Amino acid sequence: MPEALIQLRDIRRTFHVGELDVPVLKGVSLDIARGDLVALTGASGSGKTTLMNILGCLDRPTSGEYLLDGQEVSRLSSDQRALIRNKKIGFVFQSFNLLSRTTALDQVIMPLAYTASGLSDRDAKARAKEMLTRVGLGERLDHTPAQLSGGQQQRIAIARALINRPPVLFADEPTGNLDSTTTMEILQMFQELNVSDGITIVIVTHDPNVAAHCRRNIRMRDGVLESDTTSQPRSVIPASADHAHASGAQR
Amino acid sequence: MTTIKTLQTALRALRRNKTRSALTVLGIVIGIASVIAMMEIGKGSSGAIARTIASMGANNLLVMPGTASSGGVTFGAGSVKTLTAEDAQAIQDECPAVAATAPIARARTQVVFGERNWVPTFIYGTTTQYLEVRDWRDLTEGDMFTDADVRSGARVAVVGQTIVRELFQGRSPVGKEMRIQNVGFKVVGVLSGKGANAFGWDQDDIILAPWTTIKYRISGSTGNSPTGSSSSVASSTTTAPSRDAVYPGTTGDLYPAVTSNMLTGGPMPARFANVDQILVAARSGDQIRPAIQQITQLLRERHRLGPGEPDDFSIRDMTESANSLASTTAMMTNLLLAVALISLVVGGVGIMNIMLVSVTERTKEIGLRMAVGARARDILMQFLVEATVLCFIGGIFGLLLGRGTALLVREALGWPVEMSVEAIVASILVSALVGIVFGFYPAWKASRLDPIEALRYE
Numbered sequence: 001m002p003e004a005l006i007q008l009r010d011i012r013r014t015f016h017v018g019e020l021d022v023p024v025l026k027g028v029s030l031d032i033a034r035g036d037l038v039a040l041t042g043a044s045g046s047g048k049t050t051l052m053n054i055l056g057c058l059d060r061p062t063s064g065e066y067l068l069d070g071q072e073v074s075r076l077s078s079d080q081r082a083l084i085r086n087k088k089i090g091f092v093f094q095s096f097n098l099l100s101r102t103t104a105l106d107q108v109i110m111p112l113a114y115t116a117s118g119l120s121d122r123d124a125k126a127r128a129k130e131m132l133t134r135v136g137l138g139e140r141l142d143h144t145p146a147q148l149s150g151g152q153q154q155r156i157a158i159a160r161a162l163i164n165r166p167p168v169l170f171a172d173e174p175t176g177n178l179d180s181t182t183t184m185e186i187l188q189m190f191q192e193l194n195v196s197d198g199i200t201i202v203i204v205t206h207d208p209n210v211a212a213h214c215r216r217n218i219r220m221r222d223g224v225l226e227s228d229t230t231s232q233p234r235s236v237i238p239a240s241a242d243h244a245h246a247s248g249a250q251r
Numbered sequence: 252m253t254t255i256k257t258l259q260t261a262l263r264a265l266r267r268n269k270t271r272s273a274l275t276v277l278g279i280v281i282g283i284a285s286v287i288a289m290m291e292i293g294k295g296s297s298g299a300i301a302r303t304i305a306s307m308g309a310n311n312l313l314v315m316p317g318t319a320s321s322g323g324v325t326f327g328a329g330s331v332k333t334l335t336a337e338d339a340q341a342i343q344d345e346c347p348a349v350a351a352t353a354p355i356a357r358a359r360t361q362v363v364f365g366e367r368n369w370v371p372t373f374i375y376g377t378t379t380q381y382l383e384v385r386d387w388r389d390l391t392e393g394d395m396f397t398d399a400d401v402r403s404g405a406r407v408a409v410v411g412q413t414i415v416r417e418l419f420q421g422r423s424p425v426g427k428e429m430r431i432q433n434v435g436f437k438v439v440g441v442l443s444g445k446g447a448n449a450f451g452w453d454q455d456d457i458i459l460a461p462w463t464t465i466k467y468r469i470s471g472s473t474g475n476s477p478t479g480s481s482s483s484v485a486s487s488t489t490t491a492p493s494r495d496a497v498y499p500g501t502t503g504d505l506y507p508a509v510t511s512n513m514l515t516g517g518p519m520p521a522r523f524a525n526v527d528q529i530l531v532a533a534r535s536g537d538q539i540r541p542a543i544q545q546i547t548q549l550l551r552e553r554h555r556l557g558p559g560e561p562d563d564f565s566i567r568d569m570t571e572s573a574n575s576l577a578s579t580t581a582m583m584t585n586l587l588l589a590v591a592l593i594s595l596v597v598g599g600v601g602i603m604n605i606m607l608v609s610v611t612e613r614t615k616e617i618g619l620r621m622a623v624g625a626r627a628r629d630i631l632m633q634f635l636v637e638a639t640v641l642c643f644i645g646g647i648f649g650l651l652l653g654r655g656t657a658l659l660v661r662e663a664l665g666w667p668v669e670m671s672v673e674a675i676v677a678s679i680l681v682s683a684l685v686g687i688v689f690g691f692y693p694a695w696k697a698s699r700l701d702p703i704e705a706l707r708y709e
Binding site: 053056058059078079082083085086087091093097099100101102106110111113114115118160161164 | 253256260263267615616618619620621622623624625626627628629702703706
């Protein structure tokens, strides 16, 4: 087994509410291998969102170690974490979080503005176009969120998350605002990215159906891991025909 | 994040909210426009005021001959003859702070026309420049005498309003001949009314004539010596008596020939063609000090005065008038500055208000930008640049609107307007500064947001 992309060692996170200390994560240790497709489930208040924030370098653990891609990130400053988020992490949110009145192309280009790599405007545009084509929106570069369906909006968000070619994608309830058909399309896209590009994907979800489409299921309860199972994921559609079908269905 | 990208992001964000951006900018536009319009109108009026005060003689300097002393007894200012008409010309040519000069030869004597007679307060022998020096350009009738008249010592004169009233009984004097000291002078022009000066002297009680004529035909023959003494020290002017004999046939040779001895730095002979005083106009109120310095230096040089010797002339300025000019202008400027500051502060508060609203409204966007890798300083810069760009654009439009308003005021109300480059440059800079100052707090607030909280914000 190759070195794990994510290694958590006894991660604890305590929030201070007034005089009270509220422990939310009570010692989580976890390895996630490269190229894995993980569903993180658990009841409300089980700590999965807090864990997700720490995994996504938005928050720092109170104690414990977190190695991301071989680098200790749990003690980095906020600027250093911003750099890590920019280069190594892609985010997909339940509410899409697209910029209003902004074209699909500009949405996807946006993270490149914070990248030191210094891609020229034309290269940035080309790459954004490529990403949008990947998610089946190559024809809708100039559309604004108001002109697109929920599924399409979430695909723009996925393209945006992938623009800096991160090794890992964190999706927080990515299908929470979508109907069941669109949910399938998005899940199919995740599976495809996971298989063909080897991108590690962690999905936080309530939906057992979504979890069933992931290879590994991690269940949390009261700030600790309750169960961790690996199984053959349910595939949406046979992998080879996926893409063409999905694109066709969108039009 | 590079500067250009920040600028692009800011412009894109502003375009996303066109109406709001436009309305926000309106505050600055009006602020800057009022500043520019105020400054232009104000500069125009303070220019007009400065000209008015200058016409009262605030910019004038009076160069008087020095004092003579004999055995410890001084004879008062003007008791020696050291100034020449050439000195006046040299001052005008060589002192950069000086706008114009006029030599003056004075006389005080009776003037006769028909059956009436009158003793004017001022009978001034001068050059055509006198009117320019006094900022007294308009004649109600006729013309000023000419340089040729001065050269030839022509018997022509220009009279003031009081003379017209008292001597000519209000009738047009142009073309008539009056007699000054039994010398006939043809009146060629009538000066416009100027009223009394600061000391109560009636400035219209004046006759202007070529200094050559006054000097050689009037004061020369009067002697004008209070004691009648033969001492040249006490008389108001020395004369070249032979001029009476040769007049009016010759034109030149008003000054003694320059000898080789003089050229090599030897002592100057007594000046025959001296004048009583030289009236000097500085270029502006604040040029008075430099003008005094330059004139002093020039005259010391021309009069061959060694380092230890005292000046053989004295320079008087109209300090009181000059001070009133300076304080009026300063008060005007300060008043406008206060108005300008208030307008800009109001505009700036508007910008801050809208930027705060914008930060709150875009909390989610800020959270997202942080999630995809924006550092706190990137967010700070983004909002700061947005505010600054807004103010800058407002400044440009305000500038155009202000210029337009000023021109409209000039056309519609006929007020004097003067373009002020300093005001334009300053208001553009100030508008950008307002953006930075009033944009900083909202931008700082945005940059302090916690990405987790910001993403969850509804």
